[in-house]
Amino acid sequence: LAKTTQPISMDSYEGQEVNITCSHNNIATNDYITWYQQFPSQGPRFIIQGYKTKVTNEVASLFIPADRKSSTLSLPRVSLSDTAVYYCLVGDIQSGRRALTFGSGTRLQVQP
Amino acid sequence: GAVVSQHPSWVICKSGTSVKIECRSLDFQATTMFWYRQFPKQSLMLMATSNEGSKATYEQGVEKDKFLINHASLTLSTLTVTSAHPEDSSFYICSAKRVSSGTYEQYFGPGTRLTVT
Numbered sequence: 001l002a003k004t005t006q007p008i009s010m011d012s013y014e015g016q017e018v019n020i021t022c023s024h025n026n027i028a029t030n031d032y033i034t035w036y037q038q039f040p041s042q043g044p045r046f047i048i049q050g051y052k053t054k055v056t057n058e059v060a061s062l063f064i065p066a067d068r069k070s071s072t073l074s075l076p077r078v079s080l081s082d083t084a085v086y087y088c089l090v091g092d093i094q095s096g097r098r099a100l101t102f103g104s105g106t107r108l109q110v111q112p
Numbered sequence: 113g114a115v116v117s118q119h120p121s122w123v124i125c126k127s128g129t130s131v132k133i134e135c136r137s138l139d140f141q142a143t144t145m146f147w148y149r150q151f152p153k154q155s156l157m158l159m160a161t162s163n164e165g166s167k168a169t170y171e172q173g174v175e176k177d178k179f180l181i182n183h184a185s186l187t188l189s190t191l192t193v194t195s196a197h198p199e200d201s202s203f204y205i206c207s208a209k210r211v212s213s214g215t216y217e218q219y220f221g222p223g224t225r226l227t228v229t
Binding site: 034036041042043044045046049087093099100101102103104105 | 116118146148155156157158161203205207216217218219220221222223225
């Protein structure tokens, strides 16, 4: 399983754009990249998922370079409610044989 | 998005007793569900994979006789912590896989806080 590396923590201010980068050097051909958000004492919440290039939805963008050895989650104009832990996961979601495994995550603190 | 529920949301039990946690996929069928455990300030650790109609697959180091998993239907998986001890106190989270456009999306429940006294 591909191992992921993320910064342990990040700080930001309300209204700023936040970019969280994740390294996954040994990502496999069939692996997708998925990001989750987790608040204390809650289950993780799906944010965005992609395979290559750029994916955008109503809450975030995901940038994946051509070599796919890293990915960047971009949160536009963060608010205090975006304070949470963000997990980058890599796995083969087409076969469905394995669960996504979690790395250490990035603790984002948004200040006023 | 897809909804996964867990019951109870929190439970306190005495050491030596057993506790059952339910995980339900409310608006989709899930042939595969997963159980995770999370200790304070730590990441989620996969415990086992629950497959409907077959035995669960446990991760290395997880005692299958202590953490009994039953996936009796396409919408329900249960985790029973048998003979619970204080070190089993943790946040237990289930997730269910849903097929969507040829890929699988993994949705998580809200978690169950278990405290063993």
